[in-house]
Amino acid sequence: MATLSVIGSSSFIAYAVFQNIQKSPEIRPLFYLSFSDLLLGICWLIEALLYGTSVANKDIVCYNLQAVGQIFYISSFLYTVNYIWYLYKELRMRHNQNGQSTFPLVIDYTCHVGQIAIILSSLIPLLLMIPVFCLGNVSECFHNFSQSHRCILMFSPPSAMAELPSANTSVCSTLYFYGITIFLTSFLLSLLTIVVLLIQAQTLYKKFVKKTGFLGSEQWAVIHIVEQRVRFYPVAFFCCWGPAVILVIIKLTKPQDMKIHMALCVLQALTASSQGLLNCGVYSWTQYKFYQLKQQARRDADTQTPLLCSQKRFYSRGLDTMESALGFDTSPPPFFETVILEHPGTRIIPH
Structure with a gap:
């Protein structure tokens, strides 16, 4: 599963670099999320290869690899939140743009906030794990770490070797519960934030559908795909990390229930290490659906009147930009103008 995750995340990274879209506002958080999944998959793959082999200083390597892995999966939590937040802001911006222009300062502010959030998503996990690296290595918490499957488990209990001083055992136990607390807190906060953004996005989408206005078929395709991604990425997030969270909670509440x-543990091995694969699959599927919706819009335009056929040519000119950044202009086409009367209601008059 770690190998599949490495293949999936590296495939998306290669696609983004090849298409030169890794710096676009939408792809940037997803690009860093895939990069974090790639590094996490590599850590798990190395741990799996080390298991059952005799390597010098294997305990130290396994302990520090797990600490590095914890940095990456906490970063993946935060990057997932960043991406869902961007999709929500995208829907909100499209909703506000329907019938009015968006100020450039608002767009610049959103981009700056996104860049700061990406930096913090990498910096915060590193700062949180500094005590695990420093105190854990100084107190030699890595003793016997490669035994009893501890090298391939996400959270291993502290060593209880008799030769360790009692003070060191206490430090190792504290670091063990500290790591679990950081994991559970970051997951629950991320899940809560994602659920709130998901509810807000669903509400915005319903308002968008009910709100009258002129939007082309391909524009609606973009909005629909953004709405799908807002729903599918949280599902993939919970499917990947839900079993691991349940396992940690049961370990704390029922430490003797080994069955x-x-x-x-088996379910966690199948899910937690598959995030890179699932994220790549969700993006690929929504891209495929977006392509299908655009093709359907083109086929529908072939049966329209000459005036609507000219709309088809208008949208085709902006198709390349839409594919690369999933952006569009929600203002009415140049061959239409909307007149707002004094009484409620609107009418559309051709030039």
Whole structure:
């Protein structure tokens, strides 16, 4: 599963670099999310390869690899929140643009906030894990870390070796519960934020559908795909990390129930290491659906009147830009103008 995750995340990274879209506002958080999934998959793959082999200083390597892995999966939580937040802002901006212009300062502010959030998503996990690196290595918490499957488990209990001083055992136990607390807190906060953004996005989408205005078929395709991504990425996020969270909670509440631990460990191995693969699959599927919707819009335009056929040519000119950045102009086409009467209602008059 770690190998599949590495293949999936690296495929998206290669696609973004090849298409030169990694710096676009939408792709940037997803690009860093895939990069974090790639590094996390590599860490898990190395741990799996180390398991069952005799390597010098294997305990130290396994302990520090797991600490590095914790940095990457906390970063993946934050990058997922960043991406869902961007999709929500995209829907909100499209809703506000329907019938009015958006100020450039608002767009610049959103871009700056997104860049700061990406930097913090990498910096915060690193700062949180500094005590695990420093105190854990100084107190030699890595003793016996490669035994009893501890090298391939996300959270391994502290070493209870008799030769360790009692003070060191206490420090290792504290760091163990500290790591679990950081994991659960970051996951629950990320999940709560994603759920709130999901509810807000669904509300915006319903308002968008009910709101009258002139939008082309391909523009609606963009809005529909953004709405789908707002729903599917949280589902992939929960499917990947839900079993791991349940396993950690059960370990804390029922530490002696080994049958449930083993079942959840197997399920966690299948899900937690597959985030890179699932994220790549969600993006590929929505891109394919977007292509289908655009093709359907083109076929529908072939059966329209000459005036609507001219609309088809108008949207075709902006198709390349729409494909690269999933952006569009929501203002009416130049061959239409909307007249607002004094009483409620509107009418559309051709030039």
